[in-house]
Amino acid sequence: MSGKVVLHYFDGRGKMESIRWLLAAAGVEFEEVIITKREQYVKLMNDGALMFQQVPLVEIDGMQIVQTKAIMNYIAGKYNLYGKDLKERALIDMYTEGTIDLMDLMMLYYFFSEDKQKxxxxxxxxxxxxxxxxxxxxxxxxxxxxxxxxxxxxxxxLETTLMLQELFPTILSTFPKIQAFQERMKALPRISKFLQPGSARKPPSDEVYVKTVKEVLSHLFK
Ligand SMILES: N[C@@H](CCC(=O)N[C@@H](CS)C(=O)NCC(=O)O)C(=O)O
Incomplete structure (x- = not known):
């Protein structure tokens, strides 16, 4: 295993995107191994890299970490993005879980073809x-x-609110503090770099992404 941080996932946001955001905010360079074929996923399993037969998988500091929250907790802890004490950490966790709840709703939206409007x-x-x-x-x-x-x-x-605006462009109009927050965050050099075209940031899910995930994880979509 090299000293580089390596991400194994599909060529899309899914559960890996918040990990990409955290690494970018921490200023950590990373490489990606993009999974496009079921054989790649099966090989990772056969190699013993997927503890629960699931991706995301991240190679970091000589470890192969799975479980999105475990990966993000490690990165946040290592790069000082996890508050100054346990009480701050509890609050950070509460806010974090709220953003994950909301992002999960948006993520699932792309995978269902029925009741889209509802x-x-x-x-x-x-x-x-x-x-x-x-x-x-x-x-x-x-x-x-x-x-x-x-x-x-x-x-x-920031990740969540930008994602929301892709679906509902005016949704922040009655939330001035969040709007100002977005502007401050976007001006941070590492974040600004991640928002530039050509960065590792992934676009919203499209049909190709959904099709690939369904093919690679065909056991889930019979
Ligand atoms: N709790 C896990 C869930 C991961 C997960 O569901 N990964 C999907 C792809 S996004 C997967 O690999 N599913 C394969 C399976 O469940 O068999 C996490 O947060 O990392």
Missing amino acids: RLSDIEQKAKERFLPVFEKGLANSDFLVGNQLSRADVHL
């Missing part, structure tokens, strides 16, 4: 009424969601 309305309503007000309040008196420094919660919030 799913979309549901995401919009939950975002406006349940999730965004929490983050707006969290940013009322501070530039950061937790404490006085950047944490993974901020990185996840």
Whole structure:
């Protein structure tokens, strides 16, 4: 195993995108092995790399880590994106889980062909009424969601709100603190670099991505 950070996943956002965001925010260079064929997935399993027969898989510091949260916790801990003490960490975890709940809804949206409009309305309503007000309040008196420094919660919030705006361009119009937060975050050099075309950031899911995932994980989509 080389000293490089290597990501094994599909050529799309899915469960790997927040990991890409965290690495970018931490200024960590990484390589990607893109899974396009079922044989690659089966080989990773046969090699013993997938503890629960699932990707994402990340090679880092001589380890092969699976489970998205375990991977993100490691990166956040290592690169000082996880607060100054356990209490800050608990709050960061709460905000983080909220962003994951919302991002999961959006991720699943692309995989279903039925009830698209209803799913979309549901995401919009939950975002406006349940999730965004929490983050707006969290940013009322501070530039950061937790404490006085950047944490993974901020990185996840930027990712989530940009993703939301792809589906609902005006959704932040009644959330001025989040809008200002976005501008501050986008101006950070590492984030700004990640937002440039040609970076490792992936576009929204499309038909090719969904088809590839369904082929590689054909046992799930019979
Ligand atoms: N709890 C795991 C879930 C990972 C997961 O469901 N990965 C999917 C691809 S996005 C997978 O590899 N599924 C194969 C399977 O469940 O058999 C995580 O968060 O990493």
